[in-house]
Amino acid sequence: MADATLFPTRRLRATPFTARVEAAGVSNYTVYNHMLLPTVFKSLEEDYAHLKQYTQIWDVSAERQVQIAGPDAHRLACMISARDLRNAQPGRCYYAPITNANGHLLNDPVALCIAPDKFWFSIADGDLLLWAAGLAQGLNLDVTVTEPDISPLAIQGPLAEDLLVDVFGEDIRAIKFFRFTAFPFMGRMLNIARSGWSKQGGFEIYLDDSNLGLALWDAITAKGAPYNLRAGCPNLIERLESGLLGYGNDMTNDDTPLEIGLEKYCALDSDADFIGKDALLRQRDTGIEKKLMGLTIDGSPMGPVSMPLDCKDGISKVGLVTSGVFSPDLNSNIGFAMLDISVAQTGSMIEVETQSGLHKAEVCKISDFEARLKATA
């Protein structure tokens, strides 16, 4: 699979930035929300090292927005979100797991409150629009559910703030984490949030006019030289070190937020109501039977895990590695694994079945990788 190329069709939608991404030498793509999402430029390792030291410009247009607008928008947003959005404030972002009536995950978007009657759900891979639209249709709600022409462009890395100050002015510094403010660009007002799919700091610019994609890319890269800016993309090594989970990889519709460690984003102890709440309360009472954990895996440096690897406890299968790769800075293979609750605790020793045989692995918390890096920094 790593050698097969991607066959181009209209259905694998290009983005407003694709021409620049291609010119910058993208070498690998994934397909995400029916759209091209770059995954590697030079190499995973070079991209990673650069991201942690300098600043990158990322075409994350594939983070499509599901816009819910109208008199019943707030009601529908609250209904679908396990996160309590009852007091959502314009200008704020909320990580919001979405569950079905069984409490199983449908997506884990970031919800942006644009106005009291307008929300954007910046989605992971999956047509969440159809869930919201189906509910609205079935309940005869007074809302429109659309995918507007919005293509996020991320600036990530330790020098991101200084770069965006050069482009948009000093007010960039005032944006707090998971908040957004509108800035003028070529006659439009673009929401810019302090957010992004790395832990290196940075921003996401919600471009709302595809025709301005190349102009926005060029306006930023024109100021990039002092920051050693180059094109990049969400990086597998960095995201695993940082404990960032991917829907479809580390969580699927087979899982609940409690099994993924997302309980703190679920309004289980308030009187907020949302689809899936009853099921999650029942699961909390009876206890979970599996849990997503971190893993360090012995053996020589491994490439990206492309298909789930079996985890074993002596003879029995006790789980699956959902993502994994070698971390240069931790000098270890690291990964996430969905594990039987019997072994889902820090310090458990298990085995992982790789192409090169069985390797010992030690279970840890997902947040441990980041903590170890900070301890040695």
Added chain:
Amino acid sequence: MADATLFPTRRLRATPFTARVEAAGVSNYTVYNHMLLPTVFKSLEEDYAHLKQYTQIWDVSAERQVQIAGPDAHRLACMISARDLRNAQPGRCYYAPITNANGHLLNDPVALCIAPDKFWFSIADGDLLLWAAGLAQGLNLDVTVTEPDISPLAIQGPLAEDLLVDVFGEDIRAIKFFRFTAFPFMGRMLNIARSGWSKQGGFEIYLDDSNLGLALWDAITAKGAPYNLRAGCPNLIERLESGLLGYGNDMTNDDTPLEIGLEKYCALDSDADFIGKDALLRQRDTGIEKKLMGLTIDGSPMGPVSMPLDCKDGISKVGLVTSGVFSPDLNSNIGFAMLDISVAQTGSMIEVETQSGLHKAEVCKISDFEARLKATA
């Protein structure tokens, strides 16, 4: 994009047949319903020539099934389908455009009536499950909406019937077009339909146990030599010649069935009710403003159209080429184009803007390519 490789992750789901597909030398994939779908083995042209003469085995697991089951299943199936399913019969397949309340297309699956209270919608690329599940939740219907472990394997090409007779017996010959019958395989009963995404004849086998994928592949290929069987996949050249449309390419959520030429599959003149019917009746009264048509395009043989090409009528833009490629048997570049109604008629001359400049193009019916091939056969 054609040179970029596909970055492997668990989210791009492998299929029960992937190991055999890789061993057979797949060279290009697309991603379809979050799953790998092969697009090229040797080359588009070689795959095409082989398909039209012999027989191929296709991993079309990415045609996922949305299963709607339970007391309200028939009601929900009728509600979402523009095709009249009120008298749907077990054992039959129905091409069923799905529209939202605005009459815009959400998908164009084949609906299989498994039982009076159980339907499979064999979907094009898009999470139709979420639309059905959202409606069921909003309307409090007594149904379950699931993606069962079903992975279609297609046998396509003029010798397909003889091959499957060797595997499953003479009863294969009795299966009529768009009907299915269950056949035993390793203790299971597999639905086999006379259907598939080519016009070369053939069958789709609905494998319902991933663990039997390699055994099924091997059981068929073991009998393949007399038919010059090899691994293949839906072929762009053959599908354009045959007038087969792809959701996401030739139709999108911006289009209605009337604009795509799918009116005959929409129950507009019966008293069947479905979501989108009112909007489609209004559009039929006022008339459509654009229509999907066929095109023959002058110039040297062109590779697959990866991004929509502009169509022009002198100065103005009058549409978009949605799919296109050179057809060896028609000795012409052919394609589909969504065109302004002013030029959407057989014989209209327009221009297409390609990377090598403007080329003259003649508009035709989508079915004309197949008719021309038959006339010269």
